[in-house]
Amino acid sequence: MKKIIAFNFKMNFNYNEVRDYISNIKGKLNNKNIVLCPPTIFLPYFISDEYSLGAQTISEYDNGAHTGETSCSQLKSIGGSYTIIGHSERRQTQEEDDLLINAKVKKALESGLKVILCIGETKEEYDMLRTSKVLKREISNGLKNISTNLLENVIIAYEPIWSIGTGIIPSNDEISKTIDFIIDTTFSTYKFRPIVLYGGSVNEKNIEQLNQIENVSGFLIGGASLDSSKVLKIKEVVEK
Numbered sequence: 412m413k414k415i416i417a418f419n420f421k422m423n424f425n426y427n428e429v430r431d432y433i434s435n436i437k438g439k440l441n442n443k444n445i446v447l448c449p450p451t452i453f454l455p456y457f458i459s460d461e462y463s464l465g466a467q468t469i470s471e472y473d474n475g476a477h478t479g480e481t482s483c484s485q486l487k488s489i490g491g492s493y494t495i496i497g498h499s500e501r502r503q504t505q506e507e508d509d510l511l512i513n514a515k516v517k518k519a520l521e522s523g524l525k526v527i528l529c530i531g532e533t534k535e536e537y538d539m540l541r542t543s544k545v546l547k548r549e550i551s552n553g554l555k556n557i558s559t560n561l562l563e564n565v566i567i568a569y570e571p572i573w574s575i576g577t578g579i580i581p582s583n584d585e586i587s588k589t590i591d592f593i594i595d596t597t598f599s600t601y602k603f604r605p606i607v608l609y610g611g612s613v614n615e616k617n618i619e620q621l622n623q624i625e626n627v628s629g630f631l632i633g634g635a636s637l638d639s640s641k642v643l644k645i646k647e648v649v650e651k
């Protein structure tokens with residue numbers, strides 16, 4: 412299977428930067444397993460059949476009186492096919508809890524979107540050897556009461572929170588063991604074997620090394636997304 416590379420721009424770029432960025436990537440990605448997730452306001456500028464488009468989060472509601480939100484059908488109407496859900500920044504600063512994340516996952520899957528569900532432990536939880544416990548809870552709550560046929564559109568992104576934006580990454584062996592744990596736990600809980608991405612300080616320098624981990628089915632990338640030359644380098648290594 413072709414690996415997925417999802418680029419999360421977070422709340423970066425203004426309009427002029429978006430225009431430059433788009434002209435830099437035009438004609439160079441050519442891979443629908445590359446998912447660009449720009450800020451919602453810029454999503455329409457990125458419409459292209461050269462790659463896939465995703466949102467950084469999505470509303471749990473269908474439409475209507477929900478100021479500031481974006482619905483799954485709105486995303487789909489511009490050709491968006493993915494959404495990230497449960498990113499640690501939303502869990503922490505927007506106080507999204509497992510219940511809300513589960514409602515969003517359900518809504519997105521029922522709407523026909525592919526979901527990148529982010530899970531991961533904090534540094535404190537890691538130090539206290541609670542990683543498995545946290546991941547188990549996030550998997551079990553995040554995917555609760557979802558029909559089995561919809562689960563095949565779930566991609567799990569393992570992102571140790573202490574690795575996001577810090578330049579610190581777990582060893583290949585550690586990532587591999589944790590991903591095995593995630594696959595086994597999801598299978599024993601929901602009889603579904605997920606595709607798992609790794610995220611946390613992935614860049615054009617460490618991608619060669621991280622790409623060797625056999626059970627990693629792709630990457631979720633933040634900081635390095637902002638430089639189109641880094642994106643192209645990462646793509647080149649992963650596609651090799």
Ligand code: PGA
Nearest residue numbers: 575576611612632633634
């Ligand atoms: P990073 O972000 O690549 O900047 O560490 C990853 C993420 O937040 O998904």
